[in-house]
Amino acid sequence: MYLTSQYASPVGELTLCSQEDRLAGLWLKDQKYFGASIAGEMVPGESPVLAQAREWLDRYFAGKQPDPDELPLAPAGTPFRQTVWRLLLQIPSGQVMTYGQLAWRTAEALGRPSMSAQAVGSAAGHNPISIIIPCHRLLGADGSLTGYAGGLERKLWLLRHEGADL
Structure with a gap:
């Protein structure tokens, strides 16, 4: 329960x-x-x-x-998603990363030559512990606000709150 x-x-x-x-x-x-x-x-x-x-x-x-x-975090997910979520936790408050950069880090963590930014984006979108596991710190390749399961207005609010340079 x-x-x-x-x-x-x-x-x-x-x-x-x-x-x-x-x-x-x-x-x-x-x-x-x-x-x-x-x-x-x-x-x-x-x-x-x-x-x-x-x-x-x-x-x-x-x-x-x-x-x-x-906090003792216990997000339920596949090993791949767990890897992505652990890497999201490494993005400091007020900083951002592109989905492509996270894909590269994920590939490196998994010992693979490459990783799809879309696969990483899907894992981030399924993050069950929003805000604390900071999937809102991810941006599109061109720095655009894309893909936030909580809505782009909230993503923008969170990033501004953290003082991210957008």
Whole structure:
């Protein structure tokens, strides 16, 4: 069973989800793939990790740069998606990377000669822990805002909030 709670943020209502003592999800309202990685029943409730995630979000939205490593994250996904999500966590707050750059890093991490930017984009789009695993820091090859499951207006807000040079 998964416990969920709500968080009122400047980008709209967020749903947080925990399983035992780990954060399994954080979705924006109406986000594409909302809850898709959860293999069980989600019920309203409270847990220490949900409180910890809300405190992390409080600091983030207050303009601080909390470290995602402070939270016990447990996003469910394939090994490929897990690799992409781990690499997303390496993009510092206020910085951006193109899907192509992330594809190159993913290929390197997997010991492959190359990787499709589209495959990496799909993995980023299925990220079940938005904001904390910062898929919003990805841009198109020409620096354009593309592909955010939570909506481009929210992506732009998050990047501006972090002080990214767009």
